[in-house]
Amino acid sequence: MHDRIRPAISGPRAGSSDGRYAPLMSSNGRPILALDVDGVISLFGFDGPLDETPGRFHLIDGVAHCIPDEAGARLARLAEAYELVWATGWEDRANDRLPLILGLEQELPYLTFGGRARFGTAHWKVSAIDEYAGDRPVAWIDDSLDPTCHSWAKKRSAPTLLVPAEPDVGLTDAHVETLLSWAAEVSDAD
Numbered sequence: 001m002h003d004r005i006r007p008a009i010s011g012p013r014a015g016s017s018d019g020r021y022a023p024l025m026s027s028n029g030r031p032i033l034a035l036d037v038d039g040v041i042s043l044f045g046f047d048g049p050l051d052e053t054p055g056r057f058h059l060i061d062g063v064a065h066c067i068p069d070e071a072g073a074r075l076a077r078l079a080e081a082y083e084l085v086w087a088t089g090w091e092d093r094a095n096d097r098l099p100l101i102l103g104l105e106q107e108l109p110y111l112t113f114g115g116r117a118r119f120g121t122a123h124w125k126v127s128a129i130d131e132y133a134g135d136r137p138v139a140w141i142d143d144s145l146d147p148t149c150h151s152w153a154k155k156r157s158a159p160t161l162l163v164p165a166e167p168d169v170g171l172t173d174a175h176v177e178t179l180l181s182w183a184a185e186v187s188d189a190d
């Protein structure tokens, strides 16, 4: 077995619309980045022969996930400017294998959704992200952003950035640049 990666904060904070999230312990003034997994880290829907997939396959819970080798380095860059949080139907399972595959220094906090997760949509994530973020700036990258997500983002009083991803491409260098620029802007505004 691998050694467990130790979280830097008191532990990944799970939560749902039924329960309040614990206060942040070490945000260092950074904005939050809510991270989808399927369609952002784990890719699907691509065409072409198996030896030309956009990433290597990793077996997680018996399912093969295509994860580009570059994903970890991209997340590492984002982690310098953001407090990352898993915002995925994987919930706590996102910490089972992904930190090791991606080379993250620690497990990430994760959101839970009380059984509301529906593949191919994202509106069911809004309340958990909203509760987790409170009045802090938040960016959210997801391949299934829908009108509910966009209207929530417009109504937030704190800076909010929605970043759409393509499920067969996932997190790109261009996303990273956009997100880092936005984080710098938000920090300047503080």
Ligand SMILES: [Mg+2]
Pocket (backbone or CB within 6 Å): 036, 037, 038, 039, 040, 142, 143, 144
């Ligand atoms: Mg997704």
